[in-house]
Amino acid sequence: MLGGNGRLYAIIGFASCLVFIYMSFGDLWINFHGRTNLSFVKRNGTQFIVDGRPFYFNGWNSYWMMDQCVEESSRPRIREMLQTGAKMGLTVCRTWAFNDGTYNALQISPGKFDERVFRALDYVIAEARQQGIRLILSLVNNLQAYGGKTQYVKWAWEEGVALSSSNDSFFYDPAIRHYFKNYVKRVLTRKNTFTGIEYRDDPTIFAWELINEPRCLTDPSGDTLQDWIEEMSMFVKSIDRNHLLTVGLEGFYGPKNSKRLSFNPEFWAADVGSDFTRNSMISTIDFASVHIYPDHWSHIQNFEYNLRFVSKWMISHIEDGDKDLKKPVMFTEFGLS
Numbered sequence: 001m002l003g004g005n006g007r008l009y010a011i012i013g014f015a016s017c018l019v020f021i022y023m024s025f026g027d028l029w030i031n032f033h034g035r036t037n038l039s040f041v042k043r044n045g046t047q048f049i050v051d052g053r054p055f056y057f058n059g060w061n062s063y064w065m066m067d068q069c070v071e072e073s074s075r076p077r078i079r080e081m082l083q084t085g086a087k088m089g090l091t092v093c094r095t096w097a098f099n100d101g102t103y104n105a106l107q108i109s110p111g112k113f114d115e116r117v118f119r120a121l122d123y124v125i126a127e128a129r130q131q132g133i134r135l136i137l138s139l140v141n142n143l144q145a146y147g148g149k150t151q152y153v154k155w156a157w158e159e160g161v162a163l164s165s166s167n168d169s170f171f172y173d174p175a176i177r178h179y180f181k182n183y184v185k186r187v188l189t190r191k192n193t194f195t196g197i198e199y200r201d202d203p204t205i206f207a208w209e210l211i212n213e214p215r216c217l218t219d220p221s222g223d224t225l226q227d228w229i230e231e232m233s234m235f236v237k238s239i240d241r242n243h244l245l246t247v248g249l250e251g252f253y254g255p256k257n258s259k260r261l262s263f264n265p266e267f268w269a270a271d272v273g274s275d276f277t278r279n280s281m282i283s284t285i286d287f288a289s290v291h292i293y294p295d296h297w298s299h300i301q302n303f304e305y306n307l308r309f310v311s312k313w314m315i316s317h318i319e320d321g322d323k324d325l326k327k328p329v330m331f332t333e334f335g336l337s
């Protein structure tokens with residue numbers, strides 16, 4: 001009996017020791033790789049690839065990171081959050097790499113940047129690298145928060161070069177397209193003041209996202225937005241061949257997408273100027289993105305109904321990625337009020 005127990009304790013002791021070694025050195029090993037040699041995320045068909053192996057991940061959104069890092073005193077909060085994410089096993093974070101014309105703006109006016117805020121973005125990227133977290137960086141907002149396309153149109157008015165006061169002229173006005181390209185070029189070629197690495201050469205960046213939730217209501221045919229995505233994605237690729245690129249779509253199907261139209265949350269969703277399949281098909285777009293806001297998108301506030309919608313919405317987009325696009329599909333935002 002006693003001997004048996006002795007052996008049991010020995011086994012438990014040995015097992016705890018193994019667990020201890022794994023926890024100490026397994027973690028060290030991960031950090032070593034995270035800290036010193038992250039490699040670029042690539043894609044092979046529908047899969048993300050890192051170092052030749054499929055890369056699966058979970059992640060989160062913290063749009064406010066750059067904004068929070070402008071004040072040096074609040075920077076420890078960012079480190080803490082990234083560490084917390086890493087401990088939870090999350091490896092990708094999506095955040096804003098823009099703030100146009102508002103408080104703590106990165107871009108104060110077209111082509112004019114606040115170095116203080118650029119350093120804040122440098123810090124976010126450097127700190128993510130330290131924690132082994134990769135970032136999806138979005139380049140402009142369709143919505144008005146942090147400036148967005150409304151701010152670009154306002155600037156064009158102020159400089160007397162605007163074609164129209166419509167917010168959608170962001171997509172078709174040549175002067176505004178030029179503003180945006182100028183912005184993209186400055187960000188992609190920025191040399192990080194903490195790491196000395198240009199953003200376009202930094203594998204900490206998982207991908208660029210052209211625009212958060214683009215909608216172009218003035219052209220429901222979708223041609224205007226399609227043309228903008230084609231031009232801007234080619235422009236990004238002409239500067240940066242290292243990183244993956246996505247659009248930032250919500251995932252709605254357009255009016256000509258007869259196969260998928262019935263999967264939209266409601267009729268209006270077909271007329272916001274986007275089409276998930278057509279937009280994501282563009283060869284310079286590497287993967288597709290989808291958002292999920294069942295109760296916000298529908299006037300039917302019934303949990304079972306919303307749940308059924310989400311299930312169909314996810315399955316249809318996964319099938320699109322698998323069969324039509326042959327690209328990965330990422331669900332980049334979801335929420336239920």
Ligand SMILES: *[C@@H]1O[C@H](CO)[C@@H](O)[C@H](O)[C@H]1NC(C)=O
Binds near residue numbers: 039
């Ligand atoms: C980093 O990883 C890349 C790709 O795996 C490899 O080619 C390179 O030699 C590594 N660099 C260092 C310093 O280990």
Ligand SMILES: *[C@@H]1O[C@H](CO)[C@@H](O)[C@H](O)[C@H]1NC(C)=O
Binds near residue numbers: 044045049052
């Ligand atoms: C890409 O995927 C295909 C099909 O799964 C596979 O045969 C091929 O070896 C992969 N290529 C790379 C470079 O991983």
Ligand SMILES: *[C@@H]1O[C@H](CO)[C@@H](O)[C@H](O)[C@H]1NC(C)=O
Binds near residue numbers: 150165166167
């Ligand atoms: C542009 O969008 C903003 C924010 O939604 C709105 O306040 C403004 O009236 C819009 N401008 C035009 C000309 O529609």
